[in-house]
Amino acid sequence: MKLIGEHKARKGLIRVEIDEEGGIAKKVIITGDFFIYPEDIVQELENSLEGRNLSELENVVESFFSVRHDIEMPYLNIEDFKIAIRKALEAYKWEEK
Numbered sequence: 001m002k003l004i005g006e007h008k009a010r011k012g013l014i015r016v017e018i019d020e021e022g023g024i025a026k027k028v029i030i031t032g033d034f035f036i037y038p039e040d041i042v043q044e045l046e047n048s049l050e051g052r053n054l055s056e057l058e059n060v061v062e063s064f065f066s067v068r069h070d071i072e073m074p075y076l077n078i079e080d081f082k083i084a085i086r087k088a089l090e091a092y093k094w095e096e097k
Contacts, residue, residue, distance in 0.1 A: 001019075001020050001021075001092065002017060002018070002019055002020075003016075003017070003018040003019075003020055003088040003089065003091050003092050004016070004017050004018075004088055004091065005018075005083075005084045005085060005086065005087030005088030005089070005090070005091070006084060006087060007080055007081075007083040007084040007087060009034065009075065009076050009077075009080040010075045010076070010080075011034065011035075011074065011075030011076065012032055012033045012034030012035070012075070012076065013032045013033050013034070014030065014032040014034060014076075014080055014081060014083075014084040015030070015031045015032050015084065016028065016029070016030050016081075016084040016085050016087075016088050017029040017030075017031075017088075018049075018054070018057075018085075018088050020054060020092060023053055023054050023055075024051065024052070024053060024054070025049055025050055025051065025052050025053075025054060025057060026050065026051075027050060028046045028049040028050050029046060030042050030045060030046055030081070030084075034073065034076055035072075035073065035074055035076075036071065036072070036073040036076070037071070037072040037073070038070065038071070041068070041071055044064075045061070045064055045081075048060055048064050049061070054089060054092060057085050057089070058082045058085055058086065061078060061081050061082050061085065062078060062082070065078045
């Protein structure tokens with residue numbers, strides 16, 4: 001099932017697409033109109049989320065950013081990414097019922 005969550009942060013939109021199978025994030029794509037440096041950090045974050053249980057995704061985001069002190073993301077914070085994931089997961093929880 002494809003799960004999509006969007007969050008309008010203070011400066012930009014974050015869109016998260018999760019291809020889920022059996023409660024596991026098989027593929028994660030993060031896009032939007034936000035600035036983040038280094039540019040490849042988004043791909044690294046996607047890779048760290050893939051293969052994880054959906055219930056772990058927010059914690060993975062928190063852990064990922066806690067060890068990376070070289071990231072610049074003006075007007076964005078970790079919570080913005082977590083909110084986009086949470087919105088995608090809301091669709092999953094609704095579909096489960």
